[in-house]
Amino acid sequence: MLLNIDKVQKSYPGGRPVLRDVSLTLDHGQTLALTGESGSGKSTLLNLTAALDSFDGGEITLDGTALSPLDDAGRAAMRRRSVSLVFQQFNLIPSLTVGQNLSFHARLADREDVDWTARLAERLGLSDLLSRYPESLSGGQQQRVAIGRAMAPRPKLLLADEPTGNLDETASTNVLDLMLSLVAETGAALLLVTHSHDIAARLDRHAHLSGGHIT
Amino acid sequence: MTRTVIQALVSHWRRHWLQLATLLIGIALATGLWSAVQAINTEARASYQRASDQLALGLFDELRDPTGPISLDRYVVLRRAGWQVAAVLEGPLRISGRTVQVMGVDMVAYPALPAMTQMEQSDTPPDPADVLTAPGRLQAKPDLAALLYAHPNLPPILESDAVPPDLILTDIGVAEILLDKPGQISRLIVLPDQPRDVPPLSEITPELQRIEASTQLNAERLTDSFHLNLTAFGLLSFAVGLFIVHGTVGLAMAQRRAMIRTMRALGVSMRRLVWTITAELALLALIGGTLGLILGFFLAGALLPDVAATLRGLYGAPVDGQINLQPQWALAGLAMALAGTLLASGQALYRLSRMPLLTGAGLQAWRVSGSSHLTTGLIGIGLIVGGFAIGHTIDSLVAGFAMVGGVLTGSALILPYLLSFALSTFQHRAKGPLAQWIWADMQAQLPGLSLALMALLLALAANIGVGTMVSSFRLTFVGWLDQRLTSELYVTATDNQQGQQIAEWLDPQVDAVLPIRSVELTHETGPLFLYGVVDHQAYRDHWPLIASSEGVWDRVLAGEAILVNEQLARRGNLWPGDEVTLREGDTLTISGVYSDYGNPTGQAIVSMPQLDRIAPGADTRRFGIRLSPAAATEMAQALRDRFGLPRQAVVQQAAMKAQSLTIFDKTFVVTSALNVLTLGVAGFAILTSLLTLWTQRLPQIAPVWALGLTRAQLARLEMLRSVLLAALTAVLALPLGLVLAWALLAVINVQAFGWRLPMFLFPMDWAYLFLLTLLAALVAAALPALRLLRLPPADLLRVFANER
Known part of the structure; x- marks a missing residue:
C-alpha cells in the first residue's frame, strides 16, 4: 500500500475540529477523487498527506514511512522525494523560466532526467515556451507547467488540489486528460481534490468528506 | 464625506x-x-x-601697516591731525595650555564698543577708573574667567557674557603688558563722523593702508x-x-x-x-x-x-x-x-x-516598468556626464559639489541596471536549482529593494570617498609634519632680548639655531604671513616643495626669489616664474611652492635679510633648535631652568606633532560621525524595505517550501540573499567611492581650502567597511528571516488555499 491514512484528526487554532478520525488508503497506480463542500477539510487532508502540515491524532503512512514522527526537515525531505503537488493557483515560481520551473522539483529531489523532462514538455505543449516566464502564460498553460513540474521527478504519489478550478471547460478537460495519461504512464497514484462530480467519475475511486468524516 | x-x-x-x-x-x-x-x-x-x-x-574701516605693527607715534600723529581713530592691539596668549585671544582697545577713544556698552549697562557696572587705571581689568566669559582666576599675577577679572568665547577684552595698556608688545598697535579703527578738513591719510601716514569695512x-x-x-x-x-x-x-x-x-x-x-x-x-x-x-x-x-x-x-x-x-x-x-x-x-x-x-x-x-527603468538609467548616465562636464568647465566650489552630486545621484539611478546585469550573469552560470532560484529571486526582488540599495550605495561611496580623503590627508599631513618640523625643539622667548640671549647660549651647544620670524602683510588675496629663513641644509633637505624652479633655495637665500604656500599659489594663481608684490617696490619672483596644510591663510618665505629689509623689527622670540634627538629632553629642561621659561615655551618635536595630529583628528570627528550615521540609516533602509516587502514574499517562498525546503533553509537563504545584494552593492560602491575621493581631494579641497592632496588607497579600510556592510545586511535581514523561521505552516498554506 502506498498511502495509509489512519484515524487522522486535525483541529484549527481555537479548537474547531476539521478532520475527525479520517481513514483512507491508496495503492500504487490508483487514482482517487476526494469531494466535499467548501470548508469540509478536503484541502486540509491533502496538505497533511503532502507533509505540509502536522496533524493532531492518528497516523499517515506514505510509502512505508509514518509522517507523525518526522520533524520539519524530515517532512521537507518527504515532500521533495515522495510526493508532488499541483495547486489550483498553479504556484509556479515567478522568477524562473518555464523550463527552469519544469525541472525545478526534479532537480531538488536529485532525480532530474533530461530526456523525460523534454518529453514532458512536448507532451504538455510547452516546448516553445521554455524560455518564457510564467506571468506571460495563460492559465491553462501555467497549469500544464505545474503538472509538468510535478511529474518531472516521477513521483509515487501526485496530490492535486482543484487543479482545474481556475480554468475554462476546454482547458479543464485538456489538463485533466494530460494529468491522467501521465499518471497512467508513470504508474503514480493520484489523490485529487475536486468539487466536480464529472471529474470524480473519471477516477478509479471516489471518497466524499463531510463534517470531518469520510462518507 | x-x-x-x-x-x-x-x-x-x-x-x-x-x-x-x-x-x-x-x-x-x-x-x-x-x-x-x-x-x-x-x-x-x-x-x-x-x-x-x-x-x-567689520563695522568700520581700518588702518593697517602692511609691514607689521603700527608704531605709537603714528597713532599720535593721526590724533593730533584730528582723525578719530581707536587703537587695537591683538594677539594670542597661552594660559594653562589653552590659547586665547587678547584684544586690547583704547577704552577712551573707542567708547562705542558694544561689549563694553553692554557691560556698563549691566546691574553691576565696573568702575571706569578701575578699567582705565593700572592694573586694569580683564573681561572674559565665565568659563574663561574661571581659568584666569588660577593666575594671581593677572589683573582682576570681570565676568561678562557679552565677550565672545576664548577672548580677553581689556584696555590697550593692559594688553601691551599681557602680550609683551609695548608701544605696538595691531590696527586702528576709523570711527564714524570724522571732523571736516582733516588732512588726507596719504599725506600724514602714507605707509598705512585703509581697508574698507566690507573687504x-x-x-x-x-x-x-x-x-x-x-x-x-x-x-x-x-x-x-x-x-x-x-x-x-x-x-x-x-x-x-x-x-x-x-x-x-x-x-x-x-x-x-x-x-x-x-x-x-x-x-x-x-x-x-x-x-x-x-x-x-x-x-x-x-x-x-x-x-x-x-x-x-x-x-x-x-x-x-x-x-x-x-x-x-x-x-x-x-x-x-x-x-x-x-x-x-x-x-x-x-x-x-x-x-x-x-x-x-x-x-x-x-513595481517599476521596464521602460521606466530605461528612462531612469538614461537620466542616471546624463547626470554623471553632466556632473563631470560642470566640474571640468566651471572653476568653483559650487561646481565641484554639483559634479559630486551629479555623479552620486546618477550612479544611484543606474545601480538597479548594474545589479540586474550582475544577477542575470550569475543566474546563467549557476548550476544547481537552488542557486538558480536564489539569483533569479534576487533579480525579481530588485525593484522593491533598489531604493534601499541606492541608499546603501550612496552611504558606502560616501564612506569610502570621505574615508579615503581623510586617510590620504592624514598620511600626507604626517609626512608633511615630519618634513616641516625639522627641529627637535621649538622655543618661544618672553621678549626679543631674551630671544637673543637664548640664541647665544644655545649656539655652541647645538647643531643649529634656526630663528622663526614673521610679519603679517596684506595681499590682494587676503592676509599674508611673511617668514624669514636662514641658510641651513635642513630647509634644503626637508621643506615640502610641491613645485619649484632650478636653484630654488640658492635664489631665495640670495634675496632674489620667494617661496609661497599652496594656498596663496592657488588663490592668486601664482606659480614658479610668476612675480608677487609684497608692498610697493618689493616684487620678487616665485621660485617654489610648498604645501602648508591646516593653514587657511597665505604664507611666503624669503631670506632673513630680505625680511629685515621689508619689515624691520620683526620679533626674534621663536627658534627651532637642531640637535641630537636623544639630547632634546635634557636640553628642553635646561632651557626652562636657565631662562625661567614656562613648560609650554619649550616644545619638543614629538609633542608638537602629537598636538597637531590631535587637532587634525578632531577636525574630522564630525565627518566620521555623520559617515557612520549615514551608513546606519542605509542599513535601516534595507531593513524597512525587507519588512515592507514581506507581504509579497510569501507567494514566492511558499511554492519552494512546498517542494521540499524547510523554513530554516528558507530563512538562511533570505539572509544570504540580503548579504549577497549588499555585497554586490558594496563592490559597485568601491569605484564610485574612489571617484568621490578623487573629487574631494583634487576638486573640493582645492576650491574650499586651497590645497590639493595626493590620493592613497587603503584596501584594509575597504575590507573592514565591506565586512561592516555584510554585517549590517545580515542584521537587517535577521528580523524577516526570524519571522520566516517562526512562520506557522498554516500561514504558508494560506498561499495555496483556493478560497483566498
Whole structure:
C-alpha cells in the first residue's frame, strides 16, 4: 500500500475540529477523487498527506514511512522525494523560466532526467515556451507547467488540489486528460481534490468528506 | 464625506503600524541628520555674528601697516591731525595650555564698543577708573574667567557674557603688558563722523593702508568652506533618509489601491482622495519632522563641542560649544521634512492620481516598468556626464559639489541596471536549482529593494570617498609634519632680548639655531604671513616643495626669489616664474611652492635679510633648535631652568606633532560621525524595505517550501540573499567611492581650502567597511528571516488555499 491514512484528526487554532478520525488508503497506480463542500477539510487532508502540515491524532503512512514522527526537515525531505503537488493557483515560481520551473522539483529531489523532462514538455505543449516566464502564460498553460513540474521527478504519489478550478471547460478537460495519461504512464497514484462530480467519475475511486468524516 | 475617507485611510495605518513607524522613522532620520548639521552651522554663524557685533568687527574701516605693527607715534600723529581713530592691539596668549585671544582697545577713544556698552549697562557696572587705571581689568566669559582666576599675577577679572568665547577684552595698556608688545598697535579703527578738513591719510601716514569695512576678512568668510562641507554631508544624509520615505509611501499606496478603487467606485472623486492623502502625508511629515528636530537637537549638542574646537583651532573662529534652540532652525527643519516627504511621495501620488478606476489592485502595479527603468538609467548616465562636464568647465566650489552630486545621484539611478546585469550573469552560470532560484529571486526582488540599495550605495561611496580623503590627508599631513618640523625643539622667548640671549647660549651647544620670524602683510588675496629663513641644509633637505624652479633655495637665500604656500599659489594663481608684490617696490619672483596644510591663510618665505629689509623689527622670540634627538629632553629642561621659561615655551618635536595630529583628528570627528550615521540609516533602509516587502514574499517562498525546503533553509537563504545584494552593492560602491575621493581631494579641497592632496588607497579600510556592510545586511535581514523561521505552516498554506 502506498498511502495509509489512519484515524487522522486535525483541529484549527481555537479548537474547531476539521478532520475527525479520517481513514483512507491508496495503492500504487490508483487514482482517487476526494469531494466535499467548501470548508469540509478536503484541502486540509491533502496538505497533511503532502507533509505540509502536522496533524493532531492518528497516523499517515506514505510509502512505508509514518509522517507523525518526522520533524520539519524530515517532512521537507518527504515532500521533495515522495510526493508532488499541483495547486489550483498553479504556484509556479515567478522568477524562473518555464523550463527552469519544469525541472525545478526534479532537480531538488536529485532525480532530474533530461530526456523525460523534454518529453514532458512536448507532451504538455510547452516546448516553445521554455524560455518564457510564467506571468506571460495563460492559465491553462501555467497549469500544464505545474503538472509538468510535478511529474518531472516521477513521483509515487501526485496530490492535486482543484487543479482545474481556475480554468475554462476546454482547458479543464485538456489538463485533466494530460494529468491522467501521465499518471497512467508513470504508474503514480493520484489523490485529487475536486468539487466536480464529472471529474470524480473519471477516477478509479471516489471518497466524499463531510463534517470531518469520510462518507 | 471627507471624514469617512479619512477614517478609511487611517484604518490602513492601524493594520500596518510597522509601516507607519518606518515612515515616521524615515522622516525623523532624514530631518534629524539634516537639522543637526544646520543647527551646528547656525550656532557657529550666530557665534561669529555675536562676536562681530560685540567687537564691532567689520563695522568700520581700518588702518593697517602692511609691514607689521603700527608704531605709537603714528597713532599720535593721526590724533593730533584730528582723525578719530581707536587703537587695537591683538594677539594670542597661552594660559594653562589653552590659547586665547587678547584684544586690547583704547577704552577712551573707542567708547562705542558694544561689549563694553553692554557691560556698563549691566546691574553691576565696573568702575571706569578701575578699567582705565593700572592694573586694569580683564573681561572674559565665565568659563574663561574661571581659568584666569588660577593666575594671581593677572589683573582682576570681570565676568561678562557679552565677550565672545576664548577672548580677553581689556584696555590697550593692559594688553601691551599681557602680550609683551609695548608701544605696538595691531590696527586702528576709523570711527564714524570724522571732523571736516582733516588732512588726507596719504599725506600724514602714507605707509598705512585703509581697508574698507566690507573687504575685511571675517570668521564667517574664512569658515564658509567648512560649513559648506558639513551642509553637503547633511544633504546626503537627508537624501538617504528620503529613500526610506519613498519606499514606504510607495508600498503604502500600492497596498491601498484596492481601498482607493473601492472608494472611487462608491463616488469619492480622485481629486478629493489626492488632497486628503496629501494632507495626511503633510501631517505625518510634521510629526516625523518634530521627532527629527528632537533627534537633531541632541545630535548637534553632542557634535558641537568638537566642531567648535576645530573651528577655533583651524580658523581662530569664536564658537560657543553649546547649542541653543532657535525658532527659525525648528521652522526650517519642519519645512525640510514637509518638502522632503512630499518630494519623496510625489511619484506615488502621481501614479495614484492617474490610476484608472478599473485597473487591478495588485501589488505588482507598484513595481517599476521596464521602460521606466530605461528612462531612469538614461537620466542616471546624463547626470554623471553632466556632473563631470560642470566640474571640468566651471572653476568653483559650487561646481565641484554639483559634479559630486551629479555623479552620486546618477550612479544611484543606474545601480538597479548594474545589479540586474550582475544577477542575470550569475543566474546563467549557476548550476544547481537552488542557486538558480536564489539569483533569479534576487533579480525579481530588485525593484522593491533598489531604493534601499541606492541608499546603501550612496552611504558606502560616501564612506569610502570621505574615508579615503581623510586617510590620504592624514598620511600626507604626517609626512608633511615630519618634513616641516625639522627641529627637535621649538622655543618661544618672553621678549626679543631674551630671544637673543637664548640664541647665544644655545649656539655652541647645538647643531643649529634656526630663528622663526614673521610679519603679517596684506595681499590682494587676503592676509599674508611673511617668514624669514636662514641658510641651513635642513630647509634644503626637508621643506615640502610641491613645485619649484632650478636653484630654488640658492635664489631665495640670495634675496632674489620667494617661496609661497599652496594656498596663496592657488588663490592668486601664482606659480614658479610668476612675480608677487609684497608692498610697493618689493616684487620678487616665485621660485617654489610648498604645501602648508591646516593653514587657511597665505604664507611666503624669503631670506632673513630680505625680511629685515621689508619689515624691520620683526620679533626674534621663536627658534627651532637642531640637535641630537636623544639630547632634546635634557636640553628642553635646561632651557626652562636657565631662562625661567614656562613648560609650554619649550616644545619638543614629538609633542608638537602629537598636538597637531590631535587637532587634525578632531577636525574630522564630525565627518566620521555623520559617515557612520549615514551608513546606519542605509542599513535601516534595507531593513524597512525587507519588512515592507514581506507581504509579497510569501507567494514566492511558499511554492519552494512546498517542494521540499524547510523554513530554516528558507530563512538562511533570505539572509544570504540580503548579504549577497549588499555585497554586490558594496563592490559597485568601491569605484564610485574612489571617484568621490578623487573629487574631494583634487576638486573640493582645492576650491574650499586651497590645497590639493595626493590620493592613497587603503584596501584594509575597504575590507573592514565591506565586512561592516555584510554585517549590517545580515542584521537587517535577521528580523524577516526570524519571522520566516517562526512562520506557522498554516500561514504558508494560506498561499495555496483556493478560497483566498
